[in-house]
Amino acid sequence: MNWFDVVSAACLVTGCALSLIAAVGLIRFPDLLSRMHAGTKPQVFGLLLILVGIGLRLRDWSDVGMLLAVAMFQLLTAPVAAHMVGRAAYRRGAVRRDTLLVDELTPVLEAERRD
Amino acid sequence: MSRTASNDVPGDVPVRRHGVQWPMLIGLTVVWVLLWGGLTVANVLSGLVVAVIVTLVFPLPPIVFSGRLRVRGLAVLIGWFVVELVVASVQVSGQALRIGRRPLNAVIEVDLRSHSDLYLTLTAELLSLVPGSLVVEVRRSTSTLFLHVLGVRDDADVEEARRRALRQEERVMRALASDEELAPYLSEVVGR
Numbered sequence A: 001m002n003w004f005d006v007v008s009a010a011c012l013v014t015g016c017a018l019s020l021i022a023a024v025g026l027i028r029f030p031d032l033l034s035r036m037h038a039g040t041k042p043q044v045f046g047l048l049l050i051l052v053g054i055g056l057r058l059r060d061w062s063d064v065g066m067l068l069a070v071a072m073f074q075l076l077t078a079p080v081a082a083h084m085v086g087r088a089a090y091r092r093g094a095v096r097r098d099t100l101l102v103d104e105l106t107p108v109l110e111a112e113r114r115d
Numbered sequence B: 001m002s003r004t005a006s007n008d009v010p011g012d013v014p015v016r017r018h019g020v021q022w023p024m025l026i027g028l029t030v031v032w033v034l035l036w037g038g039l040t041v042a043n044v045l046s047g048l049v050v051a052v053i054v055t056l057v058f059p060l061p062p063i064v065f066s067g068r069l070r071v072r073g074l075a076v077l078i079g080w081f082v083v084e085l086v087v088a089s090v091q092v093s094g095q096a097l098r099i100g101r102r103p104l105n106a107v108i109e110v111d112l113r114s115h116s117d118l119y120l121t122l123t124a125e126l127l128s129l130v131p132g133s134l135v136v137e138v139r140r141s142t143s144t145l146f147l148h149v150l151g152v153r154d155d156a157d158v159e160e161a162r163r164r165a166l167r168q169e170e171r172v173m174r175a176l177a178s179d180e181e182l183a184p185y186l187s188e189v190v191g192r
Helices: A003-028 A032-058 A061-091 A105-114 B022-036 B041-057 B071-097 B117-129 B155-176 B179-191
Strands: A100-103 B104-111 B133-139 B144-152
Touching (some): A003 A032, A003 B071, A032 B071, A032 B144, A061 A105, A061 B022, A061 B133, B071 B144, B104 B155, B117 B144, B133 B155
Parallel strands (some): A100 B104
Antiparallel strands (some): B104 B144
């Protein structure tokens, strides 16, 4: 067991823990938009750590290329997917207003609907 | 809603472009080869075929890039991004595991100062991944983002979130914008 393996193991465990927390967040957050936060932040960072862990363990260039592609797609798609879900929810009124301190989007959407 | 689109008016929304775009084809082929995990003639050729089909079936608006890459700005952008991703994960984890009353959330409007699809997209993507914010609505025509902010206690937190979004945009601009596009940002820094 060398240092690579130690760091790799640490990355894998931390990454798994973050993914688990993301799942807990999905259940515990009160509304859809908060849940999207859980799906984009701890989950993405957790996956990146797992990829780093795997990369350190395999140390093979064609595998690293694949891991880089996975990381890139995750970074590109997770925010877009969360945005699309959030946007649809907002327009369908699936947002809990009692969790919002300030809401600057509803007046804008209503003004648009009137036009 | 009807939109008049043209390519040469700055700040206007460009139309979708048809035809073959080489940079896009090469990018898609590289991704294809990465996914197959080996550089062979068959992989490159099949990648090219897929890339041609994808670009013909899903035409996209051209990305207008008139700036230049600044190494220092880019390093600052990436460095901050990594730091903020870690902070964001810890923060959201804390909220997820918290017992008792949660702080409220907010939906705020942020008017970006640049009018470019590229900077708008990059800023929105980065904002969704960093602490407390998630993009719920985008106005491409006016470069306006609507953000869902997690965990606000009072109006000061709301204003702080707005400033943070604008600072994120500024970092994107400092990494990629041309001198001309960057000038308004440089003069505003003094006030902060």
